[in-house]
Amino acid sequence: MNELVFFINNVVVAGSVSGSIYAIGAVGVTLIFSIMRFAHFAHADLMTFGALMALLLSTAFPAAGASIGIPTALIMLPLAMVLTAALAVGIDKVFYKPLRAHGVKPIVMVIGSLGVTLILQGLIRLFAGTSGQSLYVDDRKEIFRLALPFDGVRVPVVITEPQLYLFVITLVAVIALHLFLNRSRLGKAMRAMSDNPELAQASGINTNLIVAVTWVIAGGLAAIAGTLLSLDVTFKPDLSFFLLLPIFAAAIVGGVGHPYGAIAGGFVVGFAESLAVFNWNILLRPFRDSFPAWLELPTDLAFVSTEYKIVVPFFILVAILIWRPTGLFKGKVI
């Protein structure tokens, strides 16, 4: 049973955590692609920027959370979302809109977004330095240890406070996005523009407004992912940049331009990662006595070691592009 708890901690919990982060990031990437038809490589740095905003706000008002008993950074999250959304809209106005007005090819927009990445990374380092900082400025991270009610279970299921918040907020964000896209006038117009931009314009839909709404949603979601990730580990200026590959893998696995696909893709990549780095020897240990004597299992039976976790989304990305380039849900081919 201890082995099963170990599996839950290292695969189920860890996979859900990275899956949620990837899903939230990939939804933003996929929405931007479906409206503006380019891969937004600066998306991860929007996440880091959101986390930085939460960090700065928490440093400014460190005691804000203690009064109601939730982490200060979480109270600051709505404000961080607003600021990140404003940054995203601003970046679009300054960098992407002039490019669109010239009718450039998507690849030019992609290169432009790489430039934005460099600018954002520089700015973030300028204000936050290069070292890691905890988003728990004045408060303490709660860690829940749930002992399973079985005999002989010594190891508890470990889950942290920010992880629980992450699951709840991911669920709320997904439901809110679903309702927005299917019930609201702007959400439907967004889907319409993704389907057929010319016809959307011909129907009187203000496409500039839809572009702005897309950036607001993508920026807000990026701030959620960045803040909750930094709460769970620590804030680092390059924290989310290394999530760019898994996030794009998730968006492509789900079918680019398909928000629900991006959510599914996020969890596929997240669980694939945690399954790939899991040491399967641990699960086999209880059955060791029944193995033939000549079979000597290595002590580390993971597909890849943790340091090389990044190859997993890369492998998934290559595999999906070869065998199913439109993704699990039918999306557009980049």
Added chain:
Amino acid sequence: MPLLEARDVHGGYGSMNILNGVNMTLEADEVGVIVGPNGAGKSTMLKAIFGQLHVNQGEILLLGEPIHNLPPNKLVQRGMGFIPQEKNVFPSLSVQENLEMGAFLKPHNVKRMLAQVYDFFPPLYEKRRQPAGELSGGQRQMVAMGRALMAEPSLLLLDEPTAGLSPLYMNDIFDRVKEINAAGVGILMVEQNAKQALAIADKGFVLAAGQNRFTDTGEALLADPDVAKSFLGG
């Protein structure tokens, strides 16, 4: 004052002109039909009116006000509706959502107009929850017309509404166009099926090489032996 007036319109893509001086006048209660050989600039003229093509000489007036080179969404606000020939629906949106998009600028009108459009196209009501991409060509044309009507336009532009439809559907579409016109909407459409289209036209514009070749009532054009010989296949 005419609903739509085009005076000596020149325009095209880049430096190449496709329209070389087109003139048109359409009254508010009329059906106008643009016919002519391939490459005559028929659809291009429609695009120029709807702000999708740069007009570099001449002017286009809607109820006396210049509208050339205004973006399409501004023209929709001014009462113009456009139904493109291809890709005339949002395929992943349901039929009802397609219609709702037509009233994007007049959200308070949605309920009333939906009822009217369903009344006008009963088959759409049955399929209202189905993605428009799953419909047949004729039904899609109904969705496209319904979407444009949702904005209560005063002028409706149709680019080859019967292209690729069976003759049965074709007559149905022309009947619908007449009904829409009878309800007080000015119509300007481009048609390949010149004879049938001119038969319902108050005004016909025969274009060739980006210029008016003949301009008259539909009836007179059909009766004109020159028009018949050169443009209606004898």
